[in-house]
Amino acid sequence: MSDLFVKLHSGSTQIKFESLQVGTDALVVTDSNLSSRLSSYQPIVVPAGEQSKNLQQYGSILDQLSARGAKRKTKLVAVGGGVIGDLVGFAAATYMRGIPLIQVPTTLLAMVDSSVGGKVGIDTHGGKNLVGAFYPAQVVYVDVSWLKTLPQLQWACGMAEVIKYGLIMDAELHESLSTSPMTEMDERRSSEVIRRCIELKKKVVEADEFETTGYRAILNFGHTIGHAIEKLTNYEQYTHGEAIAVGMYVESIIGEKLGLSTPGLAKEVAAILEAHSLPTNSLVLKDVEHIIQLMRGDKKSVRGEISMSLVTQIGEARLVHDIPESLVREVLSAT
Numbered sequence: 001m002s003d004l005f006v007k008l009h010s011g012s013t014q015i016k017f018e019s020l021q022v023g024t025d026a027l028v029v030t031d032s033n034l035s036s037r038l039s040s041y042q043p044i045v046v047p048a049g050e051q052s053k054n055l056q057q058y059g060s061i062l063d064q065l066s067a068r069g070a071k072r073k074t075k076l077v078a079v080g081g082g083v084i085g086d087l088v089g090f091a092a093a094t095y096m097r098g099i100p101l102i103q104v105p106t107t108l109l110a111m112v113d114s115s116v117g118g119k120v121g122i123d124t125h126g127g128k129n130l131v132g133a134f135y136p137a138q139v140v141y142v143d144v145s146w147l148k149t150l151p152q153l154q155w156a157c158g159m160a161e162v163i164k165y166g167l168i169m170d171a172e173l174h175e176s177l178s179t180s181p182m183t184e185m186d187e188r189r190s191s192e193v194i195r196r197c198i199e200l201k202k203k204v205v206e207a208d209e210f211e212t213t214g215y216r217a218i219l220n221f222g223h224t225i226g227h228a229i230e231k232l233t234n235y236e237q238y239t240h241g242e243a244i245a246v247g248m249y250v251e252s253i254i255g256e257k258l259g260l261s262t263p264g265l266a267k268e269v270a271a272i273l274e275a276h277s278l279p280t281n282s283l284v285l286k287d288v289e290h291i292i293q294l295m296r297g298d299k300k301s302v303r304g305e306i307s308m309s310l311v312t313q314i315g316e317a318r319l320v321h322d323i324p325e326s327l328v329r330e331v332l333s334a335t
């Protein structure tokens with residue numbers, strides 16, 4: 001497969017569909033679930049899990065970089081899921097005011113989403129992804145053979161984002177996933193679908209790198225409600241993909257009720273999610289007051305109003321502001 005190039009103001013990324021090649025001037029960072037497979041690189045190892053995307057692990061990576069003699073031209077190679085990509089990316093963005101970053105995404109989510117677009121960062125007590133930078137990797141090595149060992153739950157989580165791309169931007173992708181659900185890794189098809197998703201993300205981030213026009217916000221379909229669900233359950237009960245699956249379904253109902261989405265959209269969304277073992281409902285939605293409060297604090301909201309990216313018809317989406325609270329309340333209570 002030929003390379004893709006994502007051209008951003010903050011730097012350009014070459015996406016290679018092959019396995020990692022590292023020279024001698026590189027340091028590898030990975031998580032504790034993957035480190036045994038990378039022992040020949042003597043990697044810096046971070047405990048697996050979202051709780052590692054914090055100031056302490058960030059500081060520890062910086063200390064290990066200086067202890068190992070990292071210089072301005074040393075390449076920092078992040079091998080792992082979105083947690084490693086974001087954490088190590090932020091270390092690369094700030095160590096000596098920026099050293100070259102290479103990403104090797106090993107989860108489906110990291111391949112189709114987090115390794116492309118330049119966002120890196122960590123969580124603090126104040127919130128998730130609260131501190132970060134735009135710092136695109138110079139090279140991303142997409143090697144689908146990593147996915148052979150990915151647990152089913154993580155696969156489904158990545159598929160939620162893949163399904164999202166079809167719904168917001170690519171009716172043909174949606175049709176293919178609806179007709180023949182991608183419930184497990186199949187090297188040829190997975191490679192094609194992952195490449196397609198990267199092309200779609202490239203299109204969005206090149207057009208609205210810094211989220212100034214509202215276009216990049218279409219990637220947030222399902223995320224207004226999804227993020228509220230994640231926060232209310234302390235990021236413990238649902239994977240990100242499961243939370244946004246519920247979000248995509250409920251936001252489709254809201255879109256239909258507003259008359260902005262084609263009738264029947266929510267039913268279609270429910271069908272594709274269920275075919276990929278993803279949920280469409282959560283008891284947390286019954287906590288209507290809290291969900292609404294969290295939605296008003298969402299980053300897409302300009303003045304505390306409710307904003308969502310909604311699918312107008314399959315393959316198209318747009319950011320909608322000032323969604324009536326009464327309608328959201330009605331939908332949440334009835335779901």
Ligand SMILES: NC(=O)c1ccc[n+]([C@@H]2O[C@H](COP(=O)([O-])OP(=O)(O)OC[C@H]3O[C@@H](n4cnc5c(N)ncnc54)[C@H](O)[C@@H]3O)[C@@H](O)[C@H]2O)c1
Pocket residue numbers: 031032033034048049050053080081082083084086106107109110113114115116117118119120129146147148149150151154157240
């Ligand atoms: N920067 C962005 O634009 C962006 C976009 C979306 C998500 N994110 C971030 O990504 C993070 C979530 O990423 P994630 O879902 O990849 O989580 P993750 O990095 O925690 O990986 C999930 C789990 O899978 C394991 N794993 C990874 N690769 C594996 C493999 N090949 N085989 C077996 N196990 C493997 C990991 O050790 C971990 O336990 C969140 O912190 C989120 O904020 C960032």
Ligand SMILES: [Zn+2]
Pocket residue numbers: 161223240244
């Ligand atoms: Zn997401």
